Amino acid sequence: MAEMHDIYEMMSTLRAVRRIKPDPIPEEVLERVLLAASWAPSGGNMQPFRIIVAQSPEKKAALAEIYKPEWVKYATRFMEGLAGQPEEVLDKWRRIIAAGDYMADHLHEAPAILLFIANPKLMAITDAHLDRISMVGGGSVYPAVQNAMLACRTEGLGCTLTTLHCKREQEVLDLFEIPEGWGTVGLVPIGYPVGKGHGPITRRPPSGIAFKDTFGQKWEAPA
């Protein structure tokens, strides 16, 4: 068996890597990434998702054509929304947007793009009746996406999750000949990083996202 990889180290250094090399991914490495995805839990163990591994130059090029204009629109609006923010905030986001531009420009060169699709008919979506947008369908597919991304990190592959392609979902469905009933819920380009790849992440800690028994009652870290 291969060397051990500590789970907490992998989780705490899984950051978005948007600059990846065209170098091929060994088949057995890609298989481990898919295997990790397959292990994820899902409602009623239905595994109501599929993963299309885009590797042919034609499919990747067509996907990049769909993706790029949506990225440009999103990035432009995003930066407009930051108008008036302090310069250091703008600078941080400019660097992230530049990496996103790189990804959009080079998407077709990624050695593999994982397209996650999911079929709501294979799920019991318990919040479908509510007077808010449904989110529960994602509960049977994004755990698999997260497992796949953690496996990428473990294998030294860079990756990031985007859902911008949903803006033009029909074109993506047509491109991969996906039958009716399936929705495209995530695009994960993967490959070896151009730069350092994984590394430190910036997140609010538990005290910033958790509450004790009641909303607003701050979670305190143990002394």
Added chain:
Amino acid sequence: MAEMHDIYEMMSTLRAVRRIKPDPIPEEVLERVLLAASWAPSGGNMQPFRIIVAQSPEKKAALAEIYKPEWVKYATRFMEGLAGQPEEVLDKWRRIIAAGDYMADHLHEAPAILLFIANPKLMAITDAHLDRISMVGGGSVYPAVQNAMLACRTEGLGCTLTTLHCKREQEVLDLFEIPEGWGTVGLVPIGYPVGKGHGPITRRPPSGIAFKDTFGQKWEAPA
């Protein structure tokens, strides 16, 4: 630093544990579970979710009251839907349902119940305009749920994700004094397992869930 825990071992043995003991969870263990959740990626790094850690006997009892009748309804319908299946299939599901009954009966005894809530206004939900149910909102919260559950597995805690409480979401929102705008997307009771806890899982392998370049074109494992 603590001992190493191999990420692939944790992923491949994370199974639903529905029978958990009332024994308390040390604060530093719970903190690590929440920390793992906090590390998850989210769209625009917004971390648009919160975790309410239910530990007070009153909150847990009230939550169990909400949950149990929904579980009974779901389990009854689920078994009815299996009518006519071979006896071994029925048997497998009867065992799972019995574990679910145990969980519903003992939910208030779990030392901690993690309630994940998410705010769609903090997300860019790219599939909201489509002529299918939206799932993308889940992409910024279920990676955190999966991280938390993997951390439970790592810490020797049993857990399982349920979303049945959404059937009566308003009562859950009221119980935890959750303000408008937030939806309740996952309930994860955690605690030390009554039985063996983690162990082998049954999943379709990559060849059963992945395709090569086109829907229907089976992914082949490397020789």
